[in-house]
Amino acid sequence: MSFLEVRDLSLRIKGEQTRLLRSVSLSVSVGEVRGLVGESGAGKSMIGKAVLGILPRAVEVAGGEIWLDGQNLLALPVAQRRRVIGAKAALIPQDPLTALNPSRRIGPQITDRLVDILGWARNRAEARALELLEEVQIADPARVMRSYPHELSGGMRQRILIASAFAAEPKLIVADEPTTALDVTVQKQILRLIKGMQERHGTALLFVTHDLGVVSKVCQTISVLYAGLMVEDSATAAFYAGPRHAYSRALLAATPKYTDPLGSLTPVPEAVIAAVRAEVAAADGGWHG
């Protein structure tokens, strides 16, 4: 069994019949980086949120299972589920400007999980935080630990959040569009940093993004979502050589290329959209939630 296994997961808005996620299955093993791709609203972020137990209050699980390290998360009571997730998984959030608490110093925001959830001594947690801040190439980590978020740049804050995510040596990290909110110049560094950290620490990484260019650099496997339906699940090399699904092929064709930025911008053909919508409808027809 893989470290993370999502089986036939369906999500819906409370009180509504239409599903946001339509019986999606995927797995991520330790050491594997899986890209989760789709247009906005396809449900890719929802999978990550469901795994980490942070679905919006209006969204509920309509079916399926989430197994983390051999435990069925959805079968656990909420408090226990949170502790399991906190000990074994971590989130690299999308927007570094809003993901740090403005009224708390950086140090405790990195060490709190180690001390409160994993029961480390404070000194040991602080030493660990310093070590991690150095690993994400932050100069003068001791000073940064005492700083408040508003004293640091966006790039610095994202490095801190990455360090914080790796603090407890989780075996799974969910990165939810971790470079979308950053400057293009910083994006590349952060991407390289996440990839490097993932390799050194040997974690499973679920990389949520709408950017196929990023996937090709970072991921070994790729899942493509359309309207909450998984239409493709391939190894990255195979995906770029020739996607199995017509929608993925169109999506790949719609990605701008550096050699011909404007000419390569082909929208997804309507026939392909119609075909994939028919698949969605068929999936809904066979589902009884």
Place this chain on the structure above:
Amino acid sequence: MRLLTTAITLFGVAVIVFFVIRVVPGNPIAMMLPPGATEADVARLTALYGLDKSIPAQFLIWLGGVLQGDFGTSITARQPVLALVLGRLPATLELSVMALLMAIVLGGMAALLGTLRRGGRTEAAIDIGNGMALSVPDFLWGLVLILGLGVFWPVFHISGRITPSLDLPFVTNFYLFESLVRLRFDLLVDIVGHMILPALALAIPLAAIIGQLLKQSLKETMHLDYVTLSRTKGYSETHVILREALPNAILPTLTLVGVQFTFLIGGTVIIERLFSYEGLGNMAIDAVINRDLPLIQGIVILFAVIFTGVNLLVDLTYAALNPRLRHG
């Protein structure tokens, strides 16, 4: 700068009070003299208290005294105003602070519970309770409490500050504080038993305001990214609210509490009367009834000093809680 604005504020208050209470009809001298006093008696006494001089002249004399720490002599009690007022101040301070703490605890708990159970029946019930608490003024709450917990189900005292027959070892008028320091828990229980109903009457409307505003800001904070991130770390929802959301959500509430606390102190005037609680407010009503001009002035000035002090305290706390303000 702060000191200068405070001084100007206090001066303004002094001027207004001084002139208003002299323009309002009613003559302290007439109330002091027995029936059948002659015109000459009235004139003699009026001159004795300096009330025959023009109002601006009286003000200058009074101001000169105040600057030397002399607030004049009470007409009815025939004692120095300053000593009278300072003697009553501890009773009112203890009552106000106790009411404030009760309001913070009650309102804070309502806000916390409402946030934890947001969108459900519990929150609806809290909203209804807050609405009721807010729409009934403090003195009516006082009557309700007197009837409920004083008369029908007499668990608390409804009159005075302490049972008069008790032997008091106190050297200050901070009865509550001193009984705590002296570890005289028998007296403490008696004092709290006297204070709890008037304090609760003052606290209920403020608790509702705190509960409503704090719940609103907490709910807005609850879906911010850093709160969500804290959930993924393994913390319980209560912990997430207390440590991540509360420090950021509390700032607007704090400002309001400062403003509302001054209203609460104003409310002690009626509540102390209602519960025959020997504080400043009760003294103020007597002073107004008896047209005891120097005493009224002294009490109002003291209230003004308390209000400006509270505002200063709020500003300082605000800066201490908000790191962005501290550096700006």
